[in-house]
Amino acid sequence: MNRRCITGTLGPGLLVLSLASGAVVRAEPVFSPAATDSCVSAAYASSPGLSGHGVLDCIGRAAAACMMTPDGDTTVGMMVCLDGELGYWNARLTAAFAERLADAEAQDAELRTLGSAAASIEESLRAMQQAWLSFRDASCLYEQAQWMGGTGGGPATLACHLHETARQALKLEGWWAQ
Template structure:
């Protein structure tokens, strides 16, 4: 009986440690890859004439959804991590699109093209558009958050709002719906 006591302690210790490992694994950051979203946008681009199809909006959130289907992505914190990861992906694309638009505006102004004699330059109007859009996104997503009355779903809902608004603006500045 005394010989089995250390074995029981060892088994209890091992079980406790395996439980901690499982808990740590479930608390781990969920795996995120932007591949699902990238593939979807590429397919939409290939199928759309003049980037005029709104079906591309169905691509937004694809990677976050895949991430949320993983064991560590199903909790509220996991969902927020997945949504935040895709938001960061769209933020990077937005920055790239914005810089490209600024460069185009600068080039057009260098060629002497102005907004039909208006006082503001293309660069200034682009900056004003960007600033106004940021204010709109903030207000729209705060409204989304307020609808949850402090509930735990408010965090994921708010991040999903930021994700969708950012992706929509990114796609627009990348040339979707320009024609």
């Protein structure tokens, strides 16, 4: 019997495997940020000064929960789950950066009215974030290289981006501030 497997997509979220005897439709895992979100909320509650490091244990919780669902343990499923949590942390990072930027602009304006020659906080923030992006990308490229072209490189790279982005988001949110 001649069986051919054809892989393609049928709309968002579906992976279709067509066999000579019929079609099997596999749904991608559904990502929910609930596990990470509730962990971060608990970390805030237990460390109101944002000084605790337990919040770092929250990173990857939702992706791990997603990978435990049907189809979450495939390479494609892992990437869907990791990308879902990366989006969660990217949104937090974007919001925290915007808040820090507004604060920096206000502080710079106040310093200018005082005639201060201090370095611009806004420019320092932007330079720090740009350097962090370069670091994150280089770090995750190195992580990917460890897989020597294997299929684990994709999920490993996404996991690296997720972890680095989460740490930066938490830092900009004020965790571990002096």
